[in-house]
Amino acid sequence: MHGLINRSVQNYVCDTFGHDVWGQVTGSADLGFTEIEAMMTYEDDVTTRLIDALSLVTGRPRDDLLEDIGTYLVSTPKLEGVRRLLRFGGVTFEEFLLSLDDLPDRARLAVADLDLPELEMDERASGCFELHCRSAVSGFGFVFVGMLRVIADDYGALVLLDHETGKNGIEKVFITLVDKDFAQGRQFDLGARVG
Amino acid sequence: MNNAQMNAMMDVLCPMHVLVEKDGTISHAGPTVQKICPPDSLVGYSFFERFAVKRPKGIRNIEGLRKRAGSKLHISLLDEPDSDLKAVLVPYDADNGKVVINLSFGISILDGVRTYALSNADFAATDLAIEMLYLIEAKSAAMDASRQLNLRLQGAKIAAEEQAFTDTLTGLKNRRALDHVLARLVSTGASFAVMQIDLDFFKAVNDTYGHAAGDHVLQAVAQIMVEETRNADTVARVGGDEFTLILPNVASEQMLLSIGDRVIERLQKPINFQGNACNVSASIGTVWVKEGHMMNAKDILSDADMALYQSKNSGRSCQTLFEDTDQNADSDAQSTWEVSNPKPTPIRLRSARRVNFDSF
Numbered sequence: 001m002h003g004l005i006n007r008s009v010q011n012y013v014c015d016t017f018g019h020d021v022w023g024q025v026t027g028s029a030d031l032g033f034t035e036i037e038a039m040m041t042y043e044d045d046v047t048t049r050l051i052d053a054l055s056l057v058t059g060r061p062r063d064d065l066l067e068d069i070g071t072y073l074v075s076t077p078k079l080e081g082v083r084r085l086l087r088f089g090g091v092t093f094e095e096f097l098l099s100l101d102d103l104p105d106r107a108r109l110a111v112a113d114l115d116l117p118e119l120e121m122d123e124r125a126s127g128c129f130e131l132h133c134r135s136a137v138s139g140f141g142f143v144f145v146g147m148l149r150v151i152a153d154d155y156g157a158l159v160l161l162d163h164e165t166g167k168n169g170i171e172k173v174f175i176t177l178v179d180k181d182f183a184q185g186r187q188f189d190l191g192a193r194v195g
Numbered sequence: 196m197n198n199a200q201m202n203a204m205m206d207v208l209c210p211m212h213v214l215v216e217k218d219g220t221i222s223h224a225g226p227t228v229q230k231i232c233p234p235d236s237l238v239g240y241s242f243f244e245r246f247a248v249k250r251p252k253g254i255r256n257i258e259g260l261r262k263r264a265g266s267k268l269h270i271s272l273l274d275e276p277d278s279d280l281k282a283v284l285v286p287y288d289a290d291n292g293k294v295v296i297n298l299s300f301g302i303s304i305l306d307g308v309r310t311y312a313l314s315n316a317d318f319a320a321t322d323l324a325i326e327m328l329y330l331i332e333a334k335s336a337a338m339d340a341s342r343q344l345n346l347r348l349q350g351a352k353i354a355a356e357e358q359a360f361t362d363t364l365t366g367l368k369n370r371r372a373l374d375h376v377l378a379r380l381v382s383t384g385a386s387f388a389v390m391q392i393d394l395d396f397f398k399a400v401n402d403t404y405g406h407a408a409g410d411h412v413l414q415a416v417a418q419i420m421v422e423e424t425r426n427a428d429t430v431a432r433v434g435g436d437e438f439t440l441i442l443p444n445v446a447s448e449q450m451l452l453s454i455g456d457r458v459i460e461r462l463q464k465p466i467n468f469q470g471n472a473c474n475v476s477a478s479i480g481t482v483w484v485k486e487g488h489m490m491n492a493k494d495i496l497s498d499a500d501m502a503l504y505q506s507k508n509s510g511r512s513c514q515t516l517f518e519d520t521d522q523n524a525d526s527d528a529q530s531t532w533e534v535s536n537p538k539p540t541p542i543r544l545r546s547a548r549r550v551n552f553d554s555f
Contacts (some may be wrong), residue, residue, distance in 0.1 A: 004340075039337075039344045081336045088329040091315040110333030190328055191309035 001047045001136065002114045007038040009050050011079070012072045021057060029053035041113055044136045051137065066139045070146025074154075083094075085110075086151060087188045093155035093180055097121055097129050116168025127177040134170050141171030148175060208319055209297045217292030219257035227317045228298055231307070232272065237548045242296070246270050249279075260284055261294060269300055270298065279303050300324070305331055364410060365417035367438070368431040376441050377492045378398050386486040387443040388451050389478035391499040392420070392458065395476045395511040408468040412475060415466045423457045439499075448516065455479045455514040463512065478506040479514035 013022045026034045029049040036042070055062045073081045085106075089099030104116040117135030124130055131148075133141045145161050152159040162174040196204075202223050205212055210227035224237040237245060248254040250269040260268075261284065268282040281301040300307035305326050307313065318324045360372035368376075368395070380387045394416060401409035413436070420430045420438060429441040441498055444494040445451055465472035480503025482495055502517040 037344055037347075038340045081332065085329065085333055085336075088325060106196075106329065106333075109330060111337045188314070189312070190314055190325075191305055191312070 001042060001044060002111070003036055003038045003040040003042060004111065004114060005040055006047055007036045008073055008079070009054075009069060010036045010048065012069050013054060013075075014154040015076065015078075016068070016072070017058060024057045025050060025053045025194070028056055039111075045149075047137045051139070062139050064144045066142035066148040070143035070148075071150055072146070074132065074150045083151070083154065084173055084188075084192070086147075087154065087181060093157040093159075094177065096151065096155065097131075097175060098123070112139070130176070131173040131175065132170055133173065138165075138169065139160050139171070141165070141173050144173050148173065154186045156181060156183040158182035205295070209295075210317060210319060211298040213237065213296050213298070214287065215257060215294050215296060217257075219243060221245070222293075227313065228311065230317060233274070239420045240484055243273075245273055246280075247273050247276070252458065257294075260296075261286070261292070264294070277469070302387045304328065319464050325492065343394075362432040365432050367415055367421070368429055369415050370431065370433045373429065373431040373433060373439055373441065375490070377495070380441065380443065380484075381490070381495070384446060384487050384489075385443065386484060387441060388481055388483045388486075389495055389499045390440040390442065390451070390455065391480045391496075392438040392440065392502040393478050393503055393507065394438075394462070395507075397436040397475050400473045400475060404468060404471050404473060408473055411468045412466050412473050416462060416477075419461045420458060421452060423461065448483065450518065451481055451483060452514065455481060459512055459514065476512040478503060478511050480504070480506055480517065481514060482517045 010022060013025055023034060029046075029052070031046065031049070051062055051065060054060075054065055058065070073079060074086065085105075086096070089103070089106075090096035098121055100119050100121045103119055107114045107116050117133050117137075117140050120132040122130045122132070131141075131144060133144060135141075141163055145163050148159065149163055157177060158179040160176040160178060162173075162176075163175070164172045166172060197335075202214070205214075205223075206225050210225040211231075212225045212508070213221050213228055216222050219241045221237050221240055221242055224232075229237060232245060242260075243255065243259060246259065247270065249269060249271055251263065254260050254263065264284050264286055266283070268284065270282045271279045272278045272280070279301065281299045282296055284294050284296045287295045304327055308324075308328060315325055358371075360368055360375070362369040377389070394412075397412065400412055413432070415440070417430070417432065420440065424430055424440060424442070427443055431439045431441075433439050440454075442451070459479065462475060462477045465474050467473070470489065480501065482499045482500045482502065484490060484495055491529035496516045502515040505515040506513050
């Protein structure tokens with residue numbers, strides 16, 4: 001997968017568990033290197049090996065870690081840009097959810113060789129959404145669970161999230177919008193200067 | 196459709212439009228264009244009291260503007276001459292002379308959004324402004340990441356060059372490589388020879404024919420040295436016009452001297468560069484380190500240097516063989532300088548580290 005994704009994993013591990021743990025993780029994953037370059041492409045299995053190794057080294061379940069990575073991606077001040085780029089998706093949380101269909105295309109507009117997992121958003125009933133995610137990294141749906149939790153909060157929406165892996169490997173994230181105006185939410189300044 | 200319905204529709208489709216009456220008075224303004232002007236400063240005022248037409252030039256009233264219907268206009272806010280808006284005028288009601296003028300930020304969208312603190316809701320849902328802002332931000336982030344990668348790669352390249360063993364101009368080994376080879380040979384106690392070679396008159400070539408000629412000469416010299424040595428020998432360029440040869444498995448003194456002779460002989464032939472004959476020659480100082488020696492690299496090189504200076508002092512284009520009485524127990528215990536006639540007989544420099552100048 002793209003260096004941007006693997007680099008996010010590295011940032012998450014270093015910020016959460018420290019550089020020593022990252023060293024152990026790359027060693028255990030048998031990467032042969034320790035620094036990931038954000039703008040380079042890596043073999044597909046590098047991400048999976050990293051996540052497996054992280055689970056082994058920290059003794060925490062993969063799913064938890066993946067969800068944590070999703071949370072980290074959109075909440076760490078270091079990656080404020082990610083949150084902002086997602087917020088461009090819509091004025092309301094519902095609009096944002098429906099914009100996730102376009103996320104892989106949007107990502108490719110910015111970085112041509114960045115392939116995100118295939119995403120499909122279905123609105124089942126009023127306030128009930130289903131995000132289908134097909135990825136080379138199993139459990140990637142949990143990244144979206146973590147991410148959606150933070151973004152919902154960002155919009156001031158109250159949501160319930162659930163995850164399920166289908167037999168065909170396609171992951172489903174169920175989103176129930178309990179209250180779209182639960183809290184004030186964070187301002188989104190279109191023209192803000194980042195970084 | 197009545198006027199109110201029309202205005203409501205236009206506010207959604209074109210939130211930056213103004214409706215202008217025949218006399219040039221603004222009778223309605225979209226919600227976003229109101230945001231970029233002072234409060235209540237549009238409706239009831241003349242269009243030309245608020246806006247100036249920058250291009251096409253010379254348009255000062257609504258009659259002039261009406262003639263430009265359908266074409267692109269560049270407009271600024273009268274209060275902010277630096278502002279740059281794009282606009283198009285469309286006749287609304289030909290009978291009573293009403294027109295609609297729709298405005299847009301164009302390429303200065305980011306400045307516009309920042310200056311007037313606009314949000315998604317200030318643009319029509321079909322407007323690509325938000326996508327444009329998204330792209331600006333995403334591309335800037337991606338470019339930033341690429342720039343950082345480039346910087347790191349450049350740093351890595353410089354580091355790699357510092358660690359390299361090759362002299363980029365000649366393709367010979369460099370001083371770093373030489374130090375490694377020498378250190379290895381010294382530590383094994385094996386027999387080998389070190390030959391210091393200095394080009395004579397190289398500076399004159401550089402000064403007369405320029406650096407390109409100098410570089411060419413160095414490359415030609417390097418080629419000759421490689422040809423006159425064996426594969427196992429190390430040929431290094433250790434300074435501007437200074438070369439060092441390391442020759443393992445030296446069978447005899449004669450072998451060393453004949454390599455030196457051949458190098459000197461070949462270098463004395465003019466080297467052609469763009470029709471100019473560049474003349475250089477070589478001075479050589481050689482040390483033959485015997486098996487089981489106890490010398491360190493620094494002393495070996497300094498002995499070779501001393502022999503080299505002897506050659507230089509003896510009129511150049513000759514070689515000096517350094518002989519150490521410590522190494523050669525059988526040879527004359529008396530330490531002397533033995534300077535014989537240069538060319539072809541080699542000069543011998545004995546035990547320079549315990550030189551007796553009185554006997555010189």
